[in-house]
Amino acid sequence: MSESAETTITDTPREETPNPVTEQTQAQTYSLDENGHNAQLIQCNCCPSKMLKPGTVSLVEKEITLHMSRQRKDTDSSETEVLRHFWFVKDMFTFENIGFTRNVDTSYKYLTCADCEQDVVGIQFLEGPDTDGMYLAASRVRYVD
Numbered sequence: 001m002s003e004s005a006e007t008t009i010t011d012t013p014r015e016e017t018p019n020p021v022t023e024q025t026q027a028q029t030y031s032l033d034e035n036g037h038n039a040q041l042i043q044c045n046c047c048p049s050k051m052l053k054p055g056t057v058s059l060v061e062k063e064i065t066l067h068m069s070r071q072r073k074d075t076d077s078s079e080t081e082v083l084r085h086f087w088f089v090k091d092m093f094t095f096e097n098i099g100f101t102r103n104v105d106t107s108y109k110y111l112t113c114a115d116c117e118q119d120v121v122g123i124q125f126l127e128g129p130d131t132d133g134m135y136l137a138a139s140r141v142r143y144v145d
């Protein structure tokens with residue numbers, strides 16, 4: 001009896017929910033003082049070496065690719081990752097302590113702890129538009145009140 005073989009063609013294309021680039025949102029938030037500077041003392045992740053006093057540097061959002069943290073033993077040290085939060089340090093004398101890696105590349109130097117040199121903690125560009133300061137990776141240092 002069903003003469004109306006009504007085929008329900010749902011030919012509306014399945015709505016693709018745009019894939020939000022789930023970049024690892026930094027779960028950690030960084031405390032800033034009233035001037036937008038670091039509210040806490042910044043130290044090396046691996047040793048007690050002080051890097052920056054409170055109130056000296058600004059947090060910037062910028063995509064910079066660094067080699068993987070050497071703290072992560074499961075990763076090959078030749079791998080890189082994109083980081084997005086950096087403390088911008090205009091003058092190297094702002095640092096209490098900081099070390100630089102030997103130039104592997106003439107276009108940048110890596111920042112490392114002056115005392116233990118355990119990790120890549122930031123970058124200084126030697127050419128290009130970002131040579132006016134150094135970028136210390138906010139996720140690779142420790143904060144002390």
Ligand SMILES: [Zn+2]
Nearest residue numbers: 044047113116
């Ligand atoms: Zn250290």
